[in-house]
Amino acid sequence: MSKSHEIADRLSRSENVIAFTGAGISTESGIPDFRSPGGIWANSQPVLFQDFLASADSRHEYWRQKSVSHSDFKNSKANAGHQVLARWEDAGRLQAVITQNIDGLHQDAGSNKVLELHGTAREIMCFGCDARYGAGEMTEKFLADDQVPTCPACGGLLKHATVSFGQQLPDDVLEEAIQLTSNADHYFAMGSSLVVEPAASLPRLAKQNGANLVIINRDETPQDDLADWVIHASIGDTLKAIDKYLAAK
Ligand SMILES: [Zn+2]
Structure with a gap:
């Protein structure tokens, strides 16, 4: 079984799925990091x-x-990665997107529940x-x-x-992100180097609370050892592959 197939299999049996996204999902739309x-x-x-x-x-x-x-x-326009996440939310498979991005592309794709840690x-x-x-x-x-x-x-x-450098993250958004992360049973961390806070601690928090952790990022991250699945490839291609297996279920 391929990693995508395994992830789809686990995803279909999960109830609290959260996606955390960073700049990497938007570079696939041509937005430079x-x-x-x-x-x-x-x-x-x-x-x-x-x-x-x-x-x-x-x-x-x-x-x-x-x-x-x-x-x-x-x-720039929303890409396949944004679109798969929006579809999963529609289908009741995904609870929320927590993002570090400020470009609004998740909303363009049709996602409704989007927590923008760095504002818009x-x-x-x-x-x-x-x-x-x-x-x-x-x-x-x-x-x-x-x-x-x-x-x-x-x-x-x-x-x-x-949120500019030297400015605090909005408390209410961060609190809700922590809450959603703690309750997740399946957690995607995508397109983030997972070095800067709070990106560095959210996937760890999900894992500590029993979530399956999937990291999808072009480069290695310091959290890779923690994850159940690590994929160093395009987010759009990977999510499309997972989605294909899900649809076949
Ligand atoms: Zn004014």
């Missing part, structure tokens, strides 16, 4: 949250970087009045007049609804 060569942080330093608040120059650099990644996001780049939020705006309209404004936009309602500072 920020940290990889060619990614935005290969050539520029990310703007720390404290600097964003303190300095107009930092805010300008922040918006410049974000307008670059915005065009990557705008031109689809929205802009105002620090003054909590208003939310579409990222597209504000990015276009920035590119048109090369000025950092301010809130049309109150003149407050505008930033993407993402």
Whole structure:
């Protein structure tokens, strides 16, 4: 039996299935991993949250970087990996997706229950009045007049609804992610190097609480020894193969 076949077999007998996803699922949609060569942080330093608040120059650099990644996001589409997960949720086979990604591609594919640990780049939020705006309209404004936009309602500072370096993860989202992870009986960790917190501890937590752990990632991870199955291959291809066996059941 192939690994995909074995995983499908186990999956069909699981009740609490959770998928944790990182940048690797989105690189298959053509979104560069920020940290990889060619990614935005290969050539520029990310703007720390404290600097964003303190300095107009930092805010300008922040918006410049974000307008670059915005065009990557705008031109990308959900891929086979996102689509299989959305289908599994529809069919009642998957409870939730917990993601480190900010690109919204899980929702594009049709996933409803998505916990975004790092927020979303689809929205802009105002620090003054909590208003939310579409990222597209504000990015276009920035590119048109090369000025950092301010809130049309109150003149407050505008930033993407993402977690910046130096900013805390949202407590409520993290708590729910921990809860879902603890209750899982089958856990996929995909497209993450599983080095940075909380990615480093969530799969371990699932395993400690009795879940079967499947790691799918292009490269090795420090958690590979912990997993019941490890696959170093494309997420989209692997999930399609598992899905094919599931459908045949
Ligand atoms: Zn405002």
